[in-house]
Amino acid sequence: GAGVSQSPSNKVTEKGKDVELRCDPISGHTALYWYRQSLGQGLEFLIYFQGNSAPDKSGLPSDRFSAERTGGSVSTLTIQRTQQEDSAVYLCASSRDRASGNTIYFGEGSWLTVV
Amino acid sequence: QKEVEQDPGPLSVPEGAIVSLNCTYSNSAFQYFMWYRQYSRKGPELLMYTYSSGNKEDGRFTAQVDKSSKYISLFIRDSQPSDSATYLCAMFAGNNRLAFGKGNQVVVIP
Numbered sequence: 001g002a003g004v005s006q007s008p009s010n011k012v013t014e015k016g017k018d019v020e021l022r023c024d025p026i027s028g029h030t031a032l033y034w035y036r037q038s039l040g041q042g043l044e045f046l047i048y049f050q051g052n053s054a055p056d057k058s059g060l061p062s063d064r065f066s067a068e069r070t071g072g073s074v075s076t077l078t079i080q081r082t083q084q085e086d087s088a089v090y091l092c093a094s095s096r097d098r099a100s101g102n103t104i105y106f107g108e109g110s111w112l113t114v115v
Numbered sequence: 116q117k118e119v120e121q122d123p124g125p126l127s128v129p130e131g132a133i134v135s136l137n138c139t140y141s142n143s144a145f146q147y148f149m150w151y152r153q154y155s156r157k158g159p160e161l162l163m164y165t166y167s168s169g170n171k172e173d174g175r176f177t178a179q180v181d182k183s184s185k186y187i188s189l190f191i192r193d194s195q196p197s198d199s200a201t202y203l204c205a206m207f208a209g210n211n212r213l214a215f216g217k218g219n220q221v222v223v224i225p
Contacts, residue, residue, distance in 0.1 A: 004158075033212065040123065042203065042215040043159070056211040091158055104213060106151075106158035 002026075004107035006092050012113045013082055021077045021110040023092030033093040033104065034067055034077050043091065049075060050097070082114045118142050121204050121216025130225050134191035138204035138216045141185065145206040145214070148180050150189045153201045153218065162202075163189065194223045 005024040013019050025032050034046040045059035049069045060066070064082075069075040079086055089109040096103070121138040128134055136150075147166055151159035163178040165171045165187075171178045179188040187206075191198055204216040 035215075040217070042119075042121070042217040043205075043213070045212040045214075048211040050211070059212070103161065103164065104149075105161060108158045111156070 004092055004094055004105055006090075006107040006110050008110055009108060010111045010113075012115060015084060015114055016081055018078065018080045019082055019112065021079075021090050021092075021112070023075045023077070023107060025073065025075070025092070025094030026105060028096065029094035029105075030072065030097050031095040031104075032069060032075050033095075034075070035091045035093065035106075036061075036088045037091055037109070038088040046077070046090075079112075082112075084114050087112055087114045118214045119204065119206055119216045121219060123217040123219060125220040125222065127222045127224060128194055130194060130196060130223055132194050132223075134194050134198065134221055134223075135188065136190075136202050136204075136219050136221070137186060137188045138206075139184075139186050140206055140214075142206070142208060142214070143182075143185070144208040147207040148178070148187050149205040149207070149213070150176075150178055151203040151205060151215075153203060155200075159203055191221075194221075196223045196225050199223050 007022045030051045032049040035043040047067045048056040064080045067077045091109045093104045093106040119140045149164040150162045152162045153159045168182045175192045177190040201218040201220045203218040205213045
């Protein structure tokens with residue numbers, strides 16, 4: 001596609017439910033990132049995928065968060081047993097490869113509200 | 116000390132004024148420096164990127180990097196109401212992630 005595509009764009013869920021957020025990176029981009037943006041805060045790194053290498057999960061805030069990337073393309077971020085503090089915008093980004101990390105392109109985000 | 120410091124205070128300027136934004140950082144390994152623009156309820160959009168110290172100009176936008184002072188700036192000349200957005204600085208050390216500032220909300224008043 002022309003850009004990074006994320007779905008759903010908005011999600012309201014009840015506390016304790018699981019949610020799945022999807023990201024479809026720019027075609028041909030091998031590097032994929034997930035970031036979280038809370039109100040009034042900067043972007044917080046969550047996880048990074050590069051090709052078939054093991055992902056860098058160092059930013060995941062707890063074991064309730066997990067992500068996978070199938071076939072080196074589409075990625076899914078899963079949050080189990082959601083809490084109110086999980087309410088944020090979850091942004092996916094991609095770049096051509098690791099060396100191109102200076103040109104990272106973001107999707108529009110998935111706006112998650114936990115009630 | 117945070118890796119990247121950006122005073123998040125909102126900035127209101129009249130149309131046509133120069134907007135000046137800046138960030139400081141502590142990690143000497145940062146090599147690439149970016150500015151992203153983020154409109155309300157949209158994802159960040161890459162605006163400018165520079166490598167190492169110096170200036171880079173693109174239309175009404177100028178990005179400056181001073182690695183010796185660990186300080187980067189973004190200037191917007193002849194600001195327009197359409198420039199009203201949040202501006203995020205970001206830095207990259209060639210590893211797996213960008214480090215972001217908190218962002219500055221800019222409002223250009225017609």
